Amino acid sequence: MFIGHFAVAFGAKKAAPKVSLGTLIVAAAFLDVVWPVMVLLGVESFRIVPGFTAVNPLDFTYYPWSHSLLMTMVWSVAFGLVYFAVSGDRAGAVCVGLVVASHWVLDFISHIPDMPLYPGGSVKLGLGLWRSIPATFAVEGILFAAGVWMYVHATRARDRIGSNGWWAYVALLLALYIPGPWASRPPSENIVAIFGIIALLIFGPWAYWIDRHRETAG
Ligand SMILES: [Zn+2]
Secondary structure, three states: OOHHHHHHHHHHHHHOOOOOHHHHHHHHOOHHHHHHHHHHOOOOEEEEOOOOOOOOOEEEEEOHHHHOHHHHHHHHHHHHHHHHHHHOOHHHHHHHHHHHHHHHHHHHHHOOOOEEOOOOOOOEEOOOHHHOHHHHHHHHHHHHHHHHHHHHHHEEEOOHHHHHHHHHHHHHHHHHHOOHHHOOOOOOHHHHHHHHHHHHHHHHHHHHHHHHOEEEOO
């Protein structure tokens, strides 16, 4: 899933008002932060197979360290503990941990059965939403709309950056997401991984910036 992960981060702001939107974005995308690093290190692997699913050409052949259920739990607890150590915000730490874990659930819905339960395990899960472009757009679109709606009601802009910066963020996500199924074949697996890291280096800091220009509503 792609914008669905952002939707969870947006929606979580209401439950965790003290946590920066930037931290929530990094939490929601965290497994996809670990994944490209593991791929570039040669620990995990995937292949580009045009037409592999209707939505994207990625065949995730081996990614238990970033995307198994067991490792997701480990990453979730670790992320929550680090957040608690830095902030002292216990409720926020529980929320960010759950947001990290939500990634697995959303990927489980999207991916074909390629998500392992634990490293070395042979059972692989996935509901395969990506087999259908309309179903993917419907599910992810509803999630995204709900997340945006929750965020704009949980917070309000303090200035122009808080408003325009936020809506530009939403618009850029949609502009990257919607053409995805019709995009040309990526040049290589490593380019996909590098693009993933670059995307996070843009959308992470940008969300911290937005957060400083918005405040809790009500
Ligand atoms: Zn993922």
